[in-house]
Amino acid sequence: MKGRPCGVFDIRYSQDMAILRTKTHWALFILFLVSLFVVPTFLNGHILSLGVIIGTTMISMFGVQIMIGYTYQITLGHAGFVGFGAYVSALLMHHLGWNFFFALPMAGLGAALYGLIIGTSSLRCKGLYMVIPTISSHFIFFYLANEVFRKWTYGSDGIECGMPVLFGFAFDSDLRYFYLVAVISVLLGIVAKNLVRTKTGRAFVAIRDNDIAAEVMGIDIFRYKLLSFAIGNFYAGIGGALWGHYVGYINTEFFPILDSVYYAAFCVVGGLGSIMGAVFAAFFWRLLGEGINYVAPLLDAILPMSAGNIISSMGLIIFAVLTILFLIFEPRGIAHRWELFKQSYRLHPFNY
């Protein structure tokens, strides 16, 4: 019964499957939801903006988690898929006048379709070798946006992303947009959490752990790998579209290859193979960036003679060092520490 709250015993299948197992869980979840909608009314635009950034990153990170964490389809082209989704949505609104709420799912589906095409390479590649087609996908995205569809995307000049409006209600402030992103993040988080507990999710995990064994067990590896690509990139597309419409304008420079590296690296920091890991990854990445935003001027104040040189490399160094430290000391990521914390709490006062 390890991992169950003390004294909680499952007597029905539905109990065994439940995510929220106790009244305390439900209370905490309801408290979380209430807080999510009440607390923002007291927050300023800067914090809300940070919330939007974390939310959109989190959605994209769910995709990375499904691909890398659950299926071990390593992707270093995720920023390209994020950008693909952002462009699909922007194009549909800009040229065809679609409503955002129709364009948004199309952004996800567009990125999923693009992911399916790139994912076909998983028939021949696996593991680390998937880095090559996924990096290529990033450059193909650039080529498509800047050259092939230049007439519609306006190439590197960029394209404006319209504002989401629902029945006349415009999401035109930080607070409104935060609510939009919060709702979609929570919904997609729940979907992701449940997805990995289904037959499909278990097939992903089987492929991740040992694809030959999975095949022997009758899992159609290629199909599930493609599915993983499609679902993972669906999330990327949704995250990208939400981000693009928040900023109001995109061009391909907004989706640099380095972001793809960060997606993969911070997924490790957050914790591979865990949806909470994606949540932690998004928070950690964006809050770390925010921390650096504050530390850099502080260094300038303390070391005015040399701060330029230090600051010029600080962000990259901190991001890299933290990733390395996590790989050495906590390869299972922040999510693992969270699990330890929860287990200790649940077992208290017993030690096993």
Place this chain on the structure above:
Amino acid sequence: MKVRMRWLHIVLIDLVVVGLTVLALVAIPSFVSRAEAAKPTIRHYLIIDLTGPYGILVPTLWEGMLDYYTLINEQGGIDGHPIKLIWGETGNMMARTWSHYKRFKRAGAQLLWLASSPDGEALKKTLVRDKIFCPLNYGQSDPQLYPPAWTYIDGPSYGDGFGAFLRMAKANWDKEGKKGKMKVGIIGPDVAYGRAALEPGQRFGKKIGVDVVGQEFSPVVPIDVTPQILRLKDKGVDWIWLQGLPQIATVFMKNMKSLGLQGKINVAGFWWVTGAEMLRRIGADFSEDYIFNSYNYLPQVEKDHPGIRKAVKMRQKYHGKDPDEMYIRSVRATQFVIELTRRTLRKYGYNELTAENYMSMMETFSGWNTPWDLGSPFTITPNDRRTAKKMLFYQVKGGKIVRYSDWIDAPHLYPEKMSHLFEK
């Protein structure tokens, strides 16, 4: 007891992680706050990429800005008002740009500097919506300029700079009595600033009888640009224009040398890839004959210029080293913004240092030059918002930089579809 200790251990580690985050978010900003002076402080804001792709160039530019603000404060501020530049670094991550922007907006920013094309392009509409004035962006790409908004640029646009080059090269071509049509090709990345020379250049080239044959694109950080060079060679170009940052230019110059084309096809580039930058990164041998433009004097060449001497003194004082060309460029730009602030302050008073009032004072600059005369004088009009309209050309010769031309007029090459906005 053992269980309790283990539990405590885990809690403690988690608390440390949370604590560090909270420290970064809350404690540090208050830690850096300083005592207020007698007269209220004027605050300007800056968003800059020091660690991303633009970090290769802008740190000294940023130092120049900070140094000049410090100097002004040491001289008593602007009419007794201390002036502070509050800045944020982005690493060229739009999420961080956005976070800084929201923070600055909340702090009541009326004047925001920017330092890269992507930031200017992304924030253009938002700045208008939020009524925040961006007097100068060091990125000079068209999407942030046209149609005009609340974002201005430092110097001419990239297209205008290329136009000045075409004008200069064509004049030399005619002077030397060369026959046929001069052909120019461009190499640059497929981003807004990388493409900025092409369309206006082709338009202007047609006007003055130069064939701008097209552009070869390269990655922002290429390993090799040999195919691009060979394709331009096949088109018979007399000149290749570099519209990319040093990551491209240095690779390009090495490839030119190894192809034996150095000196056979002339090479010129824009002001982010100066000869000084080339000499620093790839040395004299690869940089020989390279020509580049600048809208400010170069400290490596105009050593006896009084303004340059003042800049040398300033950087020596604050950093113990000589200024480079980026430093001079930023001092020039900062002098303009300080003067703009002074004029706005004198006309409207401290409490009315609003974005709209700042912007209304832009057109009071007529035939104005910076106090240290670091570039050419300029006039800002509703139809022409550039803070530099003339270019100098320099060349690398024998491992040194020498002046190649006198001031050349930079044509105003706004997009044709925008002509109704400019040809009143």
